[in-house]
Amino acid sequence: MSVIEAVGLRKQFTVRVKSGRLRRTRRTVAAVDGVDLTVERGEMLGYIGPNGAGKSTTLKMLTGVLMPSGGSVRVCGYAPVPERTRLARRIGVVFGQRSQLWWDLPLQESFTLLRHIYRVPPADHAARLRECRSLLDLDEFLDTPVRQLSLGQRMRGELTAALLHGPEVLFLDEPTIGLDVVSKQAVRGFLAAQGSRGDTTLVLTTHDLADIERLARRLVVIDHGRVVHDGTLDSLHARYGSRRLVVVDLAEPVPDPAIELPGVTLAAASPDGLRLTYALDGSGVTAGELVARLATTAALRDLAVVEPSIEEVVTRLYAEG
Amino acid sequence: MASPYLHLLAAQARSQLSYRASFALDLFGNVVTLGADLLAVLILFRVTPLLGGFTIAEELLIFALAATAFALADLAVGNIERIRLYVRIGLLDALLVRPLGVLPQLLVVDFGLRRAGRVVYAAVLLAGALVYAQVDWTPGRVALAIVAPISGAVLFSAIFVAGATVAFWWIESGELANALTYGGRDFTAYPVNVYSGWFRRVFAFGAGFAFVAYYPALVLLGRPDPLGLPTGLGWASPAVAGVAAAVAAFVWRTGVRQYRSTGS
Amino acid sequence: MGFITATVPGPGSPNVTAHMRTFFAIAVSGFRRYATYRQATVAAAVTNSMFGFLRSYVLLAVTGAVGVAAGYGSAQLASYVWLGQGLIGVVMFWGWTDLADRVRTGDVVTDLQRPIHPVTSYLAADLGRAGHAVLSRFGVPVALGAIFFGLYTPTRWPTYPLFAISVVLAVVASFACRYVVNAAAFWLLDIRGLQLAWSLVSGVLSGLYFPLRFLPGWATTALWLGTPFPSILQTPIDVAVERDRPVRQVGLVALQLCWAAGMLLLARWVQGRAVHRLVIQGG
CATH class of the missing domain: 3.30.70 (Alpha-Beta Plaits)
Incomplete structure (x- = not known):
């Protein structure tokens, strides 16, 4: 069974546009306009497109944050919005500019809290944390309050937070945005290692082309809410000359x-x-x-x-x- | 394993205590605020012996019941008015991708420990007012003295939540919700019979504010209602609070559905 | 407003005309800025009105069967409440952190480089803001009060111009106080505590929650003479409801003038100290 199955996925927003001094007219805008997407277990998928193409909206629909206006979608076999809490245990989400961590507490405490929230058996939690600590060099700032971390350190913390409950799918929205070169390398290396093990599915949106070349074996390009390309990097080159x-x-x-x-x-x-x-x-x-x-x-x-x-x-x- | 919410609550408390100076400051400020309100009541009784037919001791009991209920609600959910901020910084999305209910998470994340000072102060005031009013204690009145502030707190919490939810539709609604929450605090602090006309009908009975302090106080004092309704209405407080909570839950669900269909 | 332009030559010189023009232009910009906050203005008017109803009922209950309390009749007390609710937005007790915000971000340096004294330019902007509030936030509560409670109509015509003058002086006094509170940001890292104290003290001592004449006579007198707070709200309202005979009415406004001028001088002095400190310590 595919990890992600979306057929004809649509999302429309109603925006009010000023027309004249006081009058406003409603206009419907399709942010995602019929996206078909099937992702198999262990795939590493780059979901790219220009700003406003519908990337984040798609990701929000896949993670159960937004309700689709049309089409069908299953992630890990669940309908994301109605079965949100069950799905939440099976996926990890990293929003580049939003934090899952407790701002005022030491990083370590966020990890402990997440263990309780996701009800992870202590042994599994400890094993995953140990792995992340060594791969992402967390030890030097585990006891630092999150608000004092650098962006790169925080992102390493976010990645760990998203993985501690052993998700089957990891959704990453702009995971390297704003990071310095060294941190970008660290994040990419870590994600590449996660992906290469074959049991975690990676879906990432990014503007960083190095992310794509390093992490995305398959590229889905979206524009104006529609998929304009779905295939390997090579096929993209061939197709677009x-x-x-x-x-x-x-x-x-x-x-x-x-x-x-x-x-x-x-x-x-x-x-x-x-x-x-x-x-x-x-x-x-x-x-x-x-x-x-x-x-x-x-x-x-x-x-x-x-x-x-x-x-x-x-x-x-x-x-x- | 204890409930994840308890762990979240403890974490929230630790977060707030990490800002020691501003924590102490807020604690102090919250106590002073209540002092100013109390001062206003005392001043009014300088110029009149009775307010709506109630003595100062009786009025202080109403005031203290209202203050305790409001302080409890404010402690528990008062911060929810910041929901607009949470939408903007994406906290709501972060809560939605966790395997727990959104409202309980939000309430826990929002727990305003720094408002604890007000609860303590209001409770002390309530104890003092109960003594000063020379309540003729029966087991039923003892129970009501405990149940009433809690019911009132539930009612105020429901209004806080419903008011904040309006922000999903109308972004600038912040101060409008204040009219009902802080306005409700002032409304419940005085005998309901001082208000009249549609204003009394809407807020005392429509919003249920008469059941926060006024009717419970009548039961405790053993006084008939100047408005002619049965005094036993004081016992209806929990039921009124239950209805308010159900309405607020409905409004909240509708609001979250709206958020999830518009993403704003 | 001689006290504002005290440092420039007498009236009639082109310098003064230029200053007045600048002052007016800044005031207009203050007006325009607040004209853009439409939703917030509506919400504030609704909230002010809600509290207007609450306070009216409670104060009218205080007058009881006698119909008089502390020298105010019922209609005077109703006016007292609703004029107060209308004036909250005009004198602006709460929510003015413009100067403190600019000090914190460091933007205040650009204010200091302008050829116009910062106290003067902020005052101009605040008068523009108050002008907008008179149109947007004064009318609704006062109209509601007139409809639902009936307001006191002044019996002497000089009361009207005197009230107008008194409101302007109240805005100036309120502004100067807020400026001093905000200027504390030059010395303190966090002025939230001070602002909290200001909002509590100013509300109670200016007569927003209950007429100050409900207090013992000596306390009322001490507040009026010893603090600027009654000059921010109680004075214009007492003038409007003709609580006192004409001579005393004028006397209260004169006292208000002293407080407005005094607080402005204090604001200028504090500003001077702050600049001195910035220059010496480099911020």
């Missing part, structure tokens, strides 16, 4: 750098004409064929092949939407 770049440094400029080869375009040339960048859209010649052709007309000093960046893909995707 990601281009590999071939950068060559020449010994001396050539009179006509443009090359008539299928699937090749001259993307850039330095002012002195010594560095040329060609883009390959994958439909025509290979990088090898391009280099071989270049070598016949110019003296090459150096060359580099730049793999397509997801950044470019997503930027283009958002620009089209």
Whole structure:
């Protein structure tokens, strides 16, 4: 059985728009407009899209915070809103900018309280906490009140808090937002380790492309409340015409750098004409064929092949939407 | 294993005690507030021997019953007026993803220990007023002296919760709810027969405020109701509180459903 | 308002005209700012009215069958309550933390760099705010009081202008007190305690909860002469309900003028000390 099954998931909001001095008209806006999503146990899913695309709304519907206006959804076999408390024991949730921790108490106490809230057997709790303590280096600030923690320390605490009851699915809304580079690395490494064990399903929304490359084996791209892509990173590249770049440094400029080869375009040339960048859209010649052709007309000093960046893909995707 | 709510309550108490200076300050401020209210009553009796036909001893009993009920409610749920803040900072979402009821969690998270001073003060005042009024004690009156403030506290709590829930629909409703909560505190502090017309009907009987202090006080004092209703109405306090709690629970559920369908 | 422009040359000079224009412009901005808080204004008017009903009934019960208490007739007491509820928003007892907030965030430094004295500019903004409150928060309670209880109609025409003057002076006195309380933020990290004390003391001692004349005569006199509080609420209301003969009426307003001016001078002095401290210690 799939861990998450959503069919035709919809969420409409009624907004009141000012029209004229006193009059306001109601308008219905579909934040999520028919999302189909099936996630199997152990998957690592990146749920991405521009601001306002419906990512957080979907996540809230999956975790039982928001009531869907249409469609059907089951998470761990439960209908999230009616069976909220039963579902809550099976999932972990980390909202990047909201805290599950007790602000004024030492971090350690939040973990103890969560053990009571989720009624976790003490031995299981201790084992999971021990693992998180070593993987996330919590020991140095376990006795510090949460309000005094740095953002990175707090996020490490949030991750631990979300995992102490051994959830089957971990929902992460922007888990690395605002973190420094070192903390980001720590969080990503930890999540990658969790995901690679295969028993926890990871669903994360993010704006950070490094998160996606490191953590998301499968990408679901949402825009205007609809799924516009569902597949691997590679299939996303293929579909949106990601281009590999071939950068060559020449010994001396050539009179006509443009090359008539299928699937090749001259993307850039330095002012002195010594560095040329060609883009390959994958439909025509290979990088090898391009280099071989270049070598016949110019003296090459150096060359580099730049793999397509997801950044470019997503930027283009958002620009089209 | 003890109830998770008890653990949450203890944690909340520890959190508040971690701000020692401001805790002491609030404790002090809350006691002074009640002192100012009491002063107002005493001043009124400087210019008149009777208020609505009630002596100062009788009025002080009504005042103390109302103050105790309100202080208890304020201690338990008074902070719920901050629900707008909780919506904004996302605390409500955080509570929704935990395997416990939202309202109990919220009440526990909100437990205003710093208002405990007011409860102690009001209870001492109530004890003093009971002695001063020379209550003719019977087992029934002893029971009522304990049940009435608790019932009143439930009624006030219901009004606090229902009032705060309005924030789900109308964001700026904060001060409106105050009209009913703090207004209710003032209303219940005086004999109901000083009010008249629709104002008395709406608040004494519609909102149930007459059952917080006035009717229980009549039973304790063994006085007939100047309004002509049976004095035994004082015993109806728990029932009135129960109805109010049911209404508040309904309003709360509707409010949460609204929140979960609009996300605002 | 000679006491505000005391540091500039006499009337008629272009300097004064410029100052007046600035003062007026700031007042208008204060008015506009409060005009945007519509929902809050409605909610406040409802709450003030609720307490108006409560206090009216209780005070009228105090007059009892005699119909008189501490020299006030029933209609005068009803007016007392409803004018008080209407004036709460105008003199603004509670909720003014503008200066303290700016001190805490450090934004106050920009106020000090302006060519206009901060006490003067904050006063201008506060008068604008009060102007808005007269339109938005004074009318509703007073109208309700007139409908449901019947209010006292002054019998002497000079009472009307005297009341208007008295309200302005009450706003100035209230503002100056609030300014001093807020300015404590220059010295104290947390002024919540002080503000709590202010809101309690000002409410009781200004006559909001019961007319001060319910107190023993010596206490009333001591409060009036020794504290600014009666000048914030009791005086304008007593003027409006003609509690006293004309001479005493005018005398109370004159006393109010002294308190308003005195508190403004105190506010300026406190501000001066605060700036001195900022300059010496660098905040």
